[in-house]
Amino acid sequence: MYKVKVYVTLRESVLDPQGTVVKNSLHTLNFNEVSDVRIGKYMELTIEKSDRNVEDVVREACEKILANTVIEDYRFEIEECVSQ
Template sequence: MYKVTVYVTYKDSVLDPQGEAVKGAVHRMGYETIEDIRIGKYFEIQVSKDEENVEQVIEEICDKLLANVVMETYRYDIQEVEA
């Protein structure tokens, strides 16, 4: 089996309003050295060992469903694990 971890975040050129709100709260807590906070999405996907094109399948899922590729970017890590 494969365990795939997918991280989706806004592109650097896109304003992240949730990240800005959290950054403001962190600053109000006294942590002025925090320069930026970005909020994202995290997914764990388990893929059958029978799948031969794990990377291709994950790319398609990310492009079609998990990320809005106009505004967001994604990265993933594929690990082979015991079932």
């Protein structure tokens, strides 16, 4: 069994209106130190062992459904777990 952490972020060149709203809210609450906020997605997948390579499975899942690669970048970490 594998635990996979997937991070999906907007590409640098893409505007992040959600991040701007959060930044403005932080300023309203006197967190004036915060000069930029970018919002992304974080996903934890549990993947069972199969005859397919887990890295290929995750990459394909990211390309097909988890990330919109036109505007988003993704990266992931795979951790093997001992089943109990």
